[in-house]
Amino acid sequence: MYNVLIVDDEPMIRDGLKTIIPWTSYGFQVVDTAADAVDALKKYKAHQIDLMLMDIRMPGMDGLQLMSEIRNTDTRIHFIILSGYSEFEYAKRAINANVTGYLLKPVDEDELIQYLEIVRTKLQQEKGIELLEKDTLTFQKDHLLQTLIHLNKDEQEAITEESLTLFIDWVKYRLIVMELISKREVENKLLFDMKQRLKEIFEPEKGYVFMYEQKISILLKDHAITEEKLVDLYQKVTEVMIGDHSVCCSISKEFTNIKAINKAYHEVKSLLDRKFFYHENGFIQSDSQPTFQTRKNIEYVNKEFPLHSFAEKLYYAIDIANQMAIKDTLQEAAQVMVDLQFCEEKMKKSFVQLMTAILSKCSATKPELQSEITTITGNIGEIHYQHNIKQLINYLYTSLRKVIENLDIGDQTIQIKKLIDFIHRNYHENLKLEALAELFNYNSAYLGKLFKNYTGQYFNTYLDQVRMENAKTYLTQGLKVYRVAERVGYSNVDYFHHKFKKYVGMSPSKFRKSRVK
Known part of the structure; x- marks a missing residue:
């Protein structure tokens, strides 16, 4: 009208x-x-x-x-x-x-x-002419910015000063680049609608909105940035989101020559390419700190992620219903992957393998939790859709917490009973009081004292006793000594021989001969 x-x-x-x-x-x-x-x-x-x-x-x-x-x-x-x-x-x-x-x-x-x-x-x-002129000017501006980004510094010399007058009157610039994140392919119409919304917010006074490489970019005009303004700017940019998509944004440093948009774009894009390693509550900038810093001077065997070790730690944490230990172990696993300089894809693949190993072990030992384990296993592919490390860890933590949410942690007596039960089921593993104390949220010396008061024996003595009793059973079944040693948690056969003789009063071989007819 x-x-x-x-x-x-x-x-x-x-x-x-x-x-x-x-x-x-x-x-x-x-x-x-x-x-x-x-x-x-x-x-x-x-x-x-x-x-x-x-x-x-x-x-x-x-x-x-x-x-x-x-x-x-x-x-x-x-x-x-x-x-x-x-x-x-x-x-x-x-x-x-x-x-x-x-x-x-x-x-x-x-x-x-x-x-x-x-x-x-x-x-x-008149409206038609106005729209045509506007479309023509928009095309000229888009083409200029896209050309400046695409060409290197030497190639930019061919661009006429007349073309640059479209933006040359600006005193300073900043560049925002936005990347949509979705489980499904982002439609061009969605990008167009978002672009139009952003144009209503920023043009013509505050900047110019354009597309490049399927990403929406905003060239900010004379924009002085404070922390407060940065928060407000981020809110304006992200409030145009449509549907269940999310967006990751990066903002460049200030530059004063429009030709420097080439350098600004590629610096900002390189930050977006590593968006998985940053928090999501604001713009990623050149001075933004990733969620995990790479630690130096830390050696890893064969430079490989110790999957079995972390699977074991997480299984123990689930076994004793220690939610904090689960989260700490997941964070430590992520830190190790960062230390090993895993890319996003490799990190997600490693977490899939880790979860598969844990859930497989839980399925075999905890049949009462089979329904929940089946559900989590069916959703394990969701790991690939987590946008950053923090979100990924939270997803994994929430999944594993569901496995143990009905288990009761209880008081000190129940805790010691859980520890004893844990020893009887895992005596063949490399159990250390210090490691178990972390899982149970106790000081190792204090846990050892509680254990001694309850059982009348020191932790290592009790563990040796459990191992020896199981070793006697295996020897009675006719297993070879070195096999028995492995099954009860001793990698050194001579050490097992010494322990067994001290506990039983005879060598493992002699014991087996006395029992096997």
Whole structure:
């Protein structure tokens, strides 16, 4: 609809003109009326007026003066003049002042409709030209920025200074690059809609929005950045998100030459390429700290991730229902992967392997949790859709917490009973009091004291006893000594031989001969 303002000092004429025809049927709407030129100026500024029906003679400023005042700043508005026979000389001056139409009072309905159709056609033509000019200018700006980003410094010399005038009047610049993150392929229409929303926010006063490499970019104009403004800017950028997609944003350092957009873009893009390793609650900048820093001077066997060791730690943490130990172990696993300089894909693949190993072991030893384990296993592919390390760890932690959420941690007595049960089920592993103390959230010396008070034996003595009793069972079954040693947790057969003889009073071989018929 095109907006109409009716200006006449006679109330009956104003009201009559509002009702004489069905304005909306011809593409117009009367947004207001005014009683004189001063009132008309005020209401013209309050609305975006396309057509003004105006009496040529009014008290104070007349219609011609009002037209001249408006034409100083607005050449697109259309005027239809209203006058009586006695004002014909004014009317001739009005026609020379480039008005669209001239109507004698009382206004004839059909004549007014004819003029409205003429005005509507002109407005449509003007709108088309305006859009074409705007599209042409947008294309020129987009092409210039895309060319500047694409070309290297030497190739940029071929760009004319005339082309650069599209942005050359800016004093300083910053560049924001946005990357949409989704489980499914991002549609071009979604990017276009987001781009249009951002244009409404930033153009033309604050910057310019364009596309490059399927990413939305915002060239900020003369934008001084404080921490507070950065937070506000991030909120403005991200509030245009549509649907269940998320977005990651990076912002460049300030630069003062538009040609430096090439360097700014590639620096910002390199940060986005490593977005997985950063937090998601703001812009990634050149001085942003990743979630985990690479630790130096740490050696890893064969420079490989110790999958079995972390699977074992996590299984123990689940076994004793220690949620904190689960989270700490997951974070330590991520830290080790960062130390080993794993890329995002390799890190996610390693966590899939780690989860598979844990859940497989839990499935074999905890049949009562089979339903929950099956559900988590079915959703393990979600690991690949986690946007950053923090989100990935939280996802894994939440999944494993569901496995143990019905297990009771209990008081000290229950804790010691759990520890004893744990020893009887895992005596064949390399159990250390210090490691178990961490899982149970105790100081190792204090846990050892509690254990001694409850069992009457020191931890290592009790563990040796459990191992020896199981070794006797295996030897009775006729297993070879070195096999028995392995099964009860001793990698050194001689050490096992020494321990067994001390505990039983005879060598493992002699014991087996005495029991095997």
